[in-house]
Amino acid sequence: MPALSIFSKHVAELINTTGSESFPRSMVAMLRELVPVDDATVIAYPGMDMPVIEYFEVPDEGGNSTLDRFVKGAFLLDPFYLAATRDQHAGVFRLRDLSPTGFRETEYYKAWYRDSNFIDECGFIVPLGDQGFVNIALGKTAARSTFSKRELNTLAEIYPTVEALCQRHWTETAGSDTGDNLRAKLHSALEAFGSSLLTDRETQVINLVLHGHSTKTVADKLSISMETVKLHRKHAYAKLEVSSQAELFYLFLDSLMSAQDYESGDTLVAYMQPPPRNPSR
Incomplete structure (x- = not known):
């Protein structure tokens, strides 16, 4: 046909x-x-x-x-x-x-x-x-x-x-608008990811790494050298207690998916808190 x-x-x-x-x-x-x-x-x-x-x-x-x-x-x-x-x-x-x-x-x-x-x-x-x-x-x-x-x-x-x-x-087929602006909140969570533990520059580097940018493109976007990018990434990984981009990716997803009633800020704040201890009897 x-x-x-x-x-x-x-x-x-x-x-x-x-x-x-x-x-x-x-x-x-x-x-x-x-x-x-x-x-x-x-x-x-x-x-x-x-x-x-x-x-x-x-x-x-x-x-x-x-x-x-x-x-x-x-x-x-x-x-x-x-x-x-x-x-x-x-x-x-x-x-x-x-x-x-x-x-x-x-x-x-x-x-x-x-x-x-x-x-x-x-x-x-x-x-x-x-x-x-x-x-x-x-x-x-x-x-x-x-x-x-x-x-x-x-x-x-x-x-x-x-x-x-x-x-x-x-x-x-459009349903009623919930008014919760859920995706905007997730955008905020991504932008703030790691900011409670990292410097501003380290947070910027980690955000670009999560988005798939290479060391060179991160350096170009931030107008810094590739060696400086590698140093910021090394320090950020140490502070976040991850050793690879894979661990960084899943840390972001796990912290995001575990956030309850997220409104603003770094999802790692609640994620990395120790669970409450049961009171002794």
Whole structure:
């Protein structure tokens, strides 16, 4: 069937399913017929609320999903999330074009992308208004399989239609705003992470390391030498009692996920306090 006929058939179905639970699955089905992919995930970020997994494919071989950690805080470090919220990007992007130098060496990449067996990934960023957006992530996992220029052009060409349909669907299904501004609080937690124990410069270095920046790009961003970056990182690791970027990554996630009714400040303050002792009888 010609590509235009496939596209027309699916758009007609998507128009009829906007506002229903089957919409995300129908959207992925259309994209799969136009561009071959091995994996797809649809994540909605309504307003300033926490992300919602609208569509996810369970691994064939029973692999463990990292989505639980992702929706509870790891998404703050995701290049697609940062492109949508910090940089206000919209459209179709490859992961490699959004990631900082050295991203593939980060624990975040290893925990989320590499462990998902992705060889290449691209995704739609569709703004929803009121600071919300939808990320439709498409991955290739087959060896030596990457998105071709033709495939990326196809996705870019249909973006206006995907955008209009997604905006219509998530407008119809939008719930009431909780007013809790939960994602803003998590942004605050990330910015303040380690600040109760580190100097201002050490906190800046650790924040950039968590975001996947290499020693060189940290040095460039802070206008300091690479040797100074390494020294700040060494001192910060010692104070935080971690010895690697992996331990730093999980310390951040664990402190964030254990925070109860977080309002502001460094999540390590409560996380590193010893548990209360039971009164003796």
